[in-house]
Amino acid sequence: MPDKHKKYERLIARCKALSPVTTAVAHPCDESSLRGAVEAAGMGILHPILVGPRDKIVAVAAQFDIDITPYEIIDAPHSNAAAELAVQLAREGKAEMLMKGSLHTDELMGAVVKSATGLRTGARISHAFIMDVPKLDRAIIITDAAINIAPTLEDKKHIIQNAINLSTALGFPNPRVAILSAMETVNPAVPSTIEAAALCKMADRGQITGGILDGPLALDNAIDLDAAKIKKIESPVAGKADILIAPDLEAGNMLAKSLTFMADADAAGIVLGARVPIILTSRADSVMTRLASCAVAALVAQSRRESASKAVPA
CATH class of the missing domain: 3.40.50.10950 (Rossmann fold)
Known part of the structure; x- marks a missing residue:
């Protein structure tokens, strides 16, 4: 390649x-x-x-x-x-x-x-992988896959802010942030979808700054424009995400390692906060x-x- x-x-x-x-x-x-x-x-x-x-x-x-x-x-x-x-x-x-x-x-x-x-510091400590995936035209950040096992809504606010600050430091300001779940609709039976919606509203109110948030989004419509179009998702993030926020450590870790071992990606790691x-x-x-x-x-x-x-x- x-x-x-x-x-x-x-x-x-x-x-x-x-x-x-x-x-x-x-x-x-x-x-x-x-x-x-x-x-x-x-x-x-x-x-x-x-x-x-x-x-x-x-x-x-x-x-x-x-x-x-x-x-x-x-x-x-x-x-x-x-x-x-x-x-x-x-x-x-x-x-x-x-x-x-x-x-x-x-x-x-x-x-x-x-x-x-x-x-x-006053921030929650979190981990981020900066993934170099050959198929994608940009590096993507996946967080948190190594430190926060079952992050609360407050933890996720810090995890997202840390990732946005990281993207800005790397020269990519105003990153598009996809808050991942198994679906792109809010479902009371799936807590991660409710948290995703709350986090987006927190960004609207200035509690998270420097990025463009959307969620819940499934992985396919977070990173693939065609998948987003098929599902008729109108969003500045869908299909173009720079940062992927996992619902918990297990999901984030499996996502990062799947890309590494099945998509020939490399994963540079850093602890933030x-x-x-x-x-x-x-x-x-x-x-x-x-x-x-x-x-x-x-x-x-x-x-x-x-x-x-x-x-x-x-």
Whole structure:
């Protein structure tokens, strides 16, 4: 497929005009996580601080011929301590991004969400996949497929706002947001359809801003214009959605993985709603997907930096 990765390549290219973002990498103690951080550094996307057992990091670098001499290593005895230290660096402003190494996501997120020492803000923390689907002419965002198991209406408001803010940071303002269900009509027997209608009204009232919302929409009429026309759905979102809001984690996770394993898509992952963007990569990720995850986070960090500078009075 000649166009595969074109969407990701454009995101990575945008980072070349930016300064590398200082990134705390928590427990990069296998080849995939260490090489991913170093490759992103080589592309000028980030500047890693490697946080974890020094001897283990050095040994992995030597085994797989990865040059880590330009980068600081902060010694931590084990993965939990590495997560705590990496979060502390971000909390103290010494790192603008956080990156998951070879530790469980729960370990890293456990440190992130701690009330006294974590990285919580007033927003709900959520996860988003930026999907590069070869068949589609645009990247699409799927959320939440990794953190919020059974999100409430209030949670979904934050999940949607996080996704809109992400789209804007990536250079796609005013995204079209489809709130997914199994059907496109409001049915009292299907709670997700009622929540979708409520969320659209919240957007009408300014409780969600920066995007165009519609729902409930079934997946086919959210992303396929012909399907929307057949069902006579008149909507600025139907058939053209940029963001797909899943009703719960199971649906979102299965949707993202279906696209990955049955439609040859790539899925770059990021955690939103914390003080800093958090890069979540998988050992199964391709080099391009790892770089895209880093690029997405770097663009979010840049957007936050610009917003903060505008907020400071002259």
